[in-house]
Amino acid sequence: MTSERKRILLDLLFPSVFVAILWIIQFVQVYLHVPLNEFGIYPRSLRGLPGILLSPLIHGSNNHLLSNSLPLLILGTMMFYFYRGISFRIFFWIYLMTGLWVWAGARGGGAYHLGASGLIYGFVSFLFFAGIFRKDPRLLRISLFVLIFYNGLVWGVFPLVDSISWESHLLGSLSGILCAWYFRKEGPVRERYSWENESDEDDDSGEEEDNPEQEEEKQEPTHLRVQYVFKPRNKS
Numbered sequence: 001m002t003s004e005r006k007r008i009l010l011d012l013l014f015p016s017v018f019v020a021i022l023w024i025i026q027f028v029q030v031y032l033h034v035p036l037n038e039f040g041i042y043p044r045s046l047r048g049l050p051g052i053l054l055s056p057l058i059h060g061s062n063n064h065l066l067s068n069s070l071p072l073l074i075l076g077t078m079m080f081y082f083y084r085g086i087s088f089r090i091f092f093w094i095y096l097m098t099g100l101w102v103w104a105g106a107r108g109g110g111a112y113h114l115g116a117s118g119l120i121y122g123f124v125s126f127l128f129f130a131g132i133f134r135k136d137p138r139l140l141r142i143s144l145f146v147l148i149f150y151n152g153l154v155w156g157v158f159p160l161v162d163s164i165s166w167e168s169h170l171l172g173s174l175s176g177i178l179c180a181w182y183f184r185k186e187g188p189v190r191e192r193y194s195w196e197n198e199s200d201e202d203d204d205s206g207e208e209e210d211n212p213e214q215e216e217e218k219q220e221p222t223h224l225r226v227q228y229v230f231k232p233r234n235k236s
Helices: 003-031 051-057 062-082 087-105 117-134 137-157 166-182 194-210 214-219
Strands: none
Touching (some): 003 051, 003 087, 062 117, 062 137, 087 166, 117 137, 117 166, 137 166
């Protein structure tokens, strides 16, 4: 097995385990008749606080989970593959921020917010904007892929269907954008072309020629100062 194939399989592992956990929970809920809807997000209520962490794990129906499973696998694997090193932190912050924001700002009125679609919107948003913010040609291809294959998701952020938690979609998207901006200087580094390196060398040499007195200044003793500072019931 090639090292590249091993890397892909490793990056597929966490999204696969996560989706498997979702299906185990769905099996318990549907086939063992254990009601779990009340563990979803009930906005601005103490009983809804556990849903911040649990709501992405609970789905209203098998079809609901089925529609989320493939995007979670694809987008999750892409994120872990292309943003290795910061992927777990990105997953954590999208997961947590989406849940907190839905709990604080989504509709109440007896409705629980369930499902992992907020995560999907967060992943889509992150993968799209991260390539743009980084201006990396390789990552911009990922942005283009997301734009082509997931552009239809944009309608999910509008309140068009009462039974859909559009708030989770919208707030998940915002969390993805925020993570894309915050982590823009971490993770994969843009490849520098030879002509860029040559340009930098020319600039450096030019500075040396224009400032011949710098050598003498460098030889002067310098004084350094160091400081050590320290989410109606049964609805998605």
